Amino acid sequence: MRLGYHAHMSFDKKPFFLSGQITPPKSKVELLARCDALAGKTLGRVAETLGLSVPDDLKVYKGWVGALLETALGADAGNRSEPDFIGLGVEMKTLPLNLLGLPKESTYVCSVSMQQTGELRWKESWLRRKLSHVLWVPVEAVNTIPLAERYIGQPWLWQPSSEQEALLRRDWEELMDRIVLGSQSDITAKEGEYLQIRPKAAHSRVVTRGVSEEGDYEDINPKGFYLRTRFTQSILAQE
DNA sequence: CTATGATCATGA
């Protein structure tokens, strides 16, 4: 070990992450121009431009692609409860695509709040607000392609059509009804046609305060709303 | 600990 070294300790190693180096876009036009510049580039090229290194894979850095692209586009919300581009009211989501060019994973939207009893109407829901203006950024997500060599597709701004909103609303109201009744702990990902509720936590031992069917407090695993791939597939198909 | 960003990995 003497005179040896740990690879992860090399002094000139660049970080995987950074934040807030790029100024936020001032308009949707500017945002879309930045998107045009990203389209057709590889993740490695974008990372290089920002002075970041690329992880070997996403097993340990699952959110790396999303963080990279937010950084590259100048998202400014950080971890605040705001859309990624605060001034524009736009939320960015990467859309991982499989070999067929179809969405591969469900899309996390927001956490399911067990506490917020005040926000039970669809119109005021956090989920609706989060999805009201989304910048979808398609990215190749085929595990046989090295992360740095995966291509970014053409991003697009999306607002749900009234039909799409109706579909989401139906699922949301159904799921929220179950939560209000105190059935949060036994909701499974099988419920909901386009929207589902799944665990969202560091691991399954994490608990938060929920409400039981008897109306008492109860420790439950944190959960989040996710768009099923059949939903994102349909909005991609409409593009 | 909770928010952000998601993908992993195993069972059906």
Place this chain on the structure above:
DNA sequence: TCATGATCATAG
């Protein structure tokens, strides 16, 4: 094969 349930990094 693929969706459900589990998990991982970072910021504040």
